[in-house]
Amino acid sequence: MRKNDVYLIHGTDYLEMTKRLLFEAGLSDMIGDRGASVGIKPNLVAASAPSQGATTHGELVAGTIVYLREQGFSRITVMEGSWVGADTAHSLKAAGYEPILKEYQVPFVDLQKDGFREYDASGMRIKVCDSALAVDFMINVPVLKGHCQTTVTCALKNNKGVIPNSEKRRFHTLGLHKPIAHLNTVVKNDFILVDNICGDLDFEEGGNPVPMDRILGFADPVLCDAFVCEAMGFAVSEVPYIGMAEALGVGSSDLAGAKLHVLNAPVSATSSERPARRVEKLARYVQADDACSACYGSLIHALNRLDEAGRLEKRLLKHPVAIGQGWQKKPGEIGIGRCTGGCRHSLKGCPPKAGEILSFLETYWGKA
Numbered sequence: 001m002r003k004n005d006v007y008l009i010h011g012t013d014y015l016e017m018t019k020r021l022l023f024e025a026g027l028s029d030m031i032g033d034r035g036a037s038v039g040i041k042p043n044l045v046a047a048s049a050p051s052q053g054a055t056t057h058g059e060l061v062a063g064t065i066v067y068l069r070e071q072g073f074s075r076i077t078v079m080e081g082s083w084v085g086a087d088t089a090h091s092l093k094a095a096g097y098e099p100i101l102k103e104y105q106v107p108f109v110d111l112q113k114d115g116f117r118e119y120d121a122s123g124m125r126i127k128v129c130d131s132a133l134a135v136d137f138m139i140n141v142p143v144l145k146g147h148c149q150t151t152v153t154c155a156l157k158n159n160k161g162v163i164p165n166s167e168k169r170r171f172h173t174l175g176l177h178k179p180i181a182h183l184n185t186v187v188k189n190d191f192i193l194v195d196n197i198c199g200d201l202d203f204e205e206g207g208n209p210v211p212m213d214r215i216l217g218f219a220d221p222v223l224c225d226a227f228v229c230e231a232m233g234f235a236v237s238e239v240p241y242i243g244m245a246e247a248l249g250v251g252s253s254d255l256a257g258a259k260l261h262v263l264n265a266p267v268s269a270t271s272s273e274r275p276a277r278r279v280e281k282l283a284r285y286v287q288a289d290d291a292c293s294a295c296y297g298s299l300i301h302a303l304n305r306l307d308e309a310g311r312l313e314k315r316l317l318k319h320p321v322a323i324g325q326g327w328q329k330k331p332g333e334i335g336i337g338r339c340t341g342g343c344r345h346s347l348k349g350c351p352p353k354a355g356e357i358l359s360f361l362e363t364y365w366g367k368a
């Protein structure tokens with residue numbers, strides 16, 4: 001896998017999707033030596049079930065362990081340190097990891113209790129937990145989601161889990177962006193497996209999950225976070241730590257130069273659960289008929305951007321946005337995705353990105 005490759009898989013069998021993505025990305029070749037020690041670092045920020053949009057689904061960790069074992073790797077450790085105020089053991093339990101670790105007999109390191117040392121992170125002194133730097137290869141498994149302070153959070157910010165609590169507190173006093181960028185010059189980001197199953201709309205601790213049923217793979221954390229901005233309808237410049245990390249040589253945010261490997265087609269949304277209140281409010285502007293999760297989720301993110309900017313008004317409910325396979329060959333006023341080609345105004349793409357949807361809706365509703 002090259003630095004500019006992006007792997008993307010859709011579906012609802014998250015364990016099998018993980019195995020397939022890692023296989024297609026050639027992860028075993030990236031690690032190389034079968035005797036290498038491999039770390040898996042999910043996001044267990046707080047005691048919250050993954051369905052709430054804050055924490056990494058256990059199936060991604062389980063699928064990674066199964067893949068690694070099948071490829072001949074046996075020195076595997078899962079590690080994480082929850083945020084200040086949350087106990088990692090509680091987070092582990094709430095996210096359903098205990099049976100997974102027991103079934104696969106993989107050790108877990110609570111980084112809140114780990115030793116640490118201070119490093120020169122490109123001109124900034126930063127303390128990092130020993131176990132996170134002791135492994136030969138680190139698989140970062142963040143959740144693609146919104147964040148109330150940094151706008152988005154994914155690969156780069158997930159590494160805040162590998163520093164001691166005292167350092168997490170200090171990061172907040174420093175405004176997060178600069179220390180996050182510098183931290184990523186010393187921590188390991190060898191592979192990034194992104195949980196884009198149902199990350200939260202705008203809060204790190206979850207509560208408003210947006211189902212998208214996708215898993216993504218990257219070799220570059222900066223490219224990963226730039227991609228996340230696009231997927232949520234933000235400009236990369238709106239998240240300062242991405243540009244700062246790029247300037248420090250952590251990676252490249254060049255999305256135009258990225259090579260996308262889409263391993264399968266999007267799947268229809270299947271959840272029977274009532275959507276979170278905030279998502280439900282945005283869904284009033286949508287006429288969905290058999291919409292794929294990735295398409296629908298992108299539209300919800302775009303609508304959220306408009307809502308935050310105060311540009312979602314009741315009068316726009318006159319023409320809710322059509323989306324979904326049930327719209328194929330049907331007439332309508334405005335639609336998102338190639339399935340709505342019969343609408344008077346339709347945005348191509350399968351699925352289109354949130355940023356594209358945002359521009360399209362702004363143009364259309366700007367004239368309305």
Ligand code: SF4
Binds near residue numbers: 291295340350
């Ligand atoms: S355009 Fe149609 S087929 Fe493609 S992702 Fe959207 S709903 Fe699914």
